[in-house]
Amino acid sequence: MELDKRDVVTGRPTTGHEWNGIEELETPIPRVVFFFLGTAFVFSLICWMLYPTWPLIWTYTKGMLGTDQKQVVAVQVEDAALSRATWTSEIEKKSYAEIEADPALMRSVKETGHTLFGDNCAACHGVNATGGAGFPNLAAKAWLWGDGSPEALEETIRVGINSTNDDTRTSQMLAFGHDGMLPTDQIEAVVAYVRSLSSLEPAGDAKRIEAGKQVFAANCVACHGEDAKGKRDVGAPDLTDANWLYGSDAQSVFTTVYSGRQGHMPNWAARLSPLDIKILTVYVHTLEKKPQ
Numbered sequence: 001m002e003l004d005k006r007d008v009v010t011g012r013p014t015t016g017h018e019w020n021g022i023e024e025l026e027t028p029i030p031r032v033v034f035f036f037l038g039t040a041f042v043f044s045l046i047c048w049m050l051y052p053t054w055p056l057i058w059t060y061t062k063g064m065l066g067t068d069q070k071q072v073v074a075v076q077v078e079d080a081a082l083s084r085a086t087w088t089s090e091i092e093k094k095s096y097a098e099i100e101a102d103p104a105l106m107r108s109v110k111e112t113g114h115t116l117f118g119d120n121c122a123a124c125h126g127v128n129a130t131g132g133a134g135f136p137n138l139a140a141k142a143w144l145w146g147d148g149s150p151e152a153l154e155e156t157i158r159v160g161i162n163s164t165n166d167d168t169r170t171s172q173m174l175a176f177g178h179d180g181m182l183p184t185d186q187i188e189a190v191v192a193y194v195r196s197l198s199s200l201e202p203a204g205d206a207k208r209i210e211a212g213k214q215v216f217a218a219n220c221v222a223c224h225g226e227d228a229k230g231k232r233d234v235g236a237p238d239l240t241d242a243n244w245l246y247g248s249d250a251q252s253v254f255t256t257v258y259s260g261r262q263g264h265m266p267n268w269a270a271r272l273s274p275l276d277i278k279i280l281t282v283y284v285h286t287l288e289k290k291p292q
């Protein structure tokens with residue numbers, strides 16, 4: 001082994017080791033590596049001093065800055081609650097008319113209402129509240145219950161329809177065929193009459209429609225009214241408009257009259273706070289009108 005030997009090609013010193021004529025160059029670690037190592041060490045030292053770093057048995061080194069993410073989050077949560085409290089307390093205090101007349105408050109209602117609706121109501125009524133078969137379109141403004149006032153809506157949301165609440169609204173479309181109250185031919189006639197009210201039945205069937213009118217007068221007016229425009233104290237829908245809860249084709253209307261219908265709307269008094277129910281009421285009441 002020859003010390004201080006230099007490689008002939010590069011002129012660099014070699015380590016002196018040699019394997020079958022191949023020699024190893026003496027390549028020192030570049031200084032820049034030491035520089036970065038040193039800087040990183042100094043940097044970590046500074047961090048150890050400033051921030052929480054080392055776990056101890058019962059506690060940890062807290063650092064000179066006293067940084068505590070838990071406290072930061074707690075302050076943020078408090079701030080958020082405070083800014084929410086200012087508008088929610090307005091909602092609690094104000095009447096429906098006052099809330100709806102306040103554009104700033106309505107912005108918060110729309111935002112929070114949309115989220116609440118998405119979380120609790122959209123599964124049945126749809127994301128845009130336009131409903132579907134068996135679930136009413138809340139944006140149609142063709143109400144089954146009450147006058148569509150916020151108070152009536154709030155009552156429905158609170159107690160539900162055919163729900164387990166003691167004060168539930170109760171609605172039932174009787175099963176005229178299934179329960180043997182009407183023979184099939186009379187059901188077919190009354191279906192034709194009901195569909196004729198919204199011009200869905202061909203006018204050629206005048207005799208059948210006339211027969212259906214008799215059946216309607218004898219069996220249906222108690223709930224749907226003489227003019228078939230529905231009765232909102234028993235949840236019986238208007239049969240003359242373009243809104244259909246269970247479908248307007250002859251087969252669907254026949255099924256409705258033959259087998260009856262009983263929609264279930266859960267009651268929310270136990271599951272949502274009075275504040276959330278109030279927000280949802282305003283949200284539903286001020287939905288932009290959308291046809292089915």
Ligand code: HEC
Nearest residue numbers: 120121124134135143144145156157161171263264265280
């Ligand atoms: C499990 C399904 C379901 C959920 C969830 C649901 N609803 Fe309903 N909702 C119904 C049904 C079904 C009806 C119609 C009942 C009937 O046929 O009379 C209804 C009726 C209503 C009515 C009465 C409409 C009218 O014309 O008078 C309102 C208002 C209403 N829902 C609001 C809500 C709100 C707000 C929520 C969320 C908090 C909600 N619903 C959640 C099924 C649901």
Ligand code: HEC
Nearest residue numbers: 171172173219220223235236237244245246247261262263
């Ligand atoms: C005891 C009261 C009552 C009587 C009597 C009654 N209905 Fe109904 N009807 C209702 C109620 C309540 C509903 C709504 C059911 C629901 O929302 O689940 C309804 C729903 C309907 C619907 C569905 C409307 C839609 O939008 O899909 C039709 C059609 C209908 N009734 C026709 C009749 C006919 C025809 C008769 C007479 C043969 C009759 N009803 C008698 C209470 C009644």
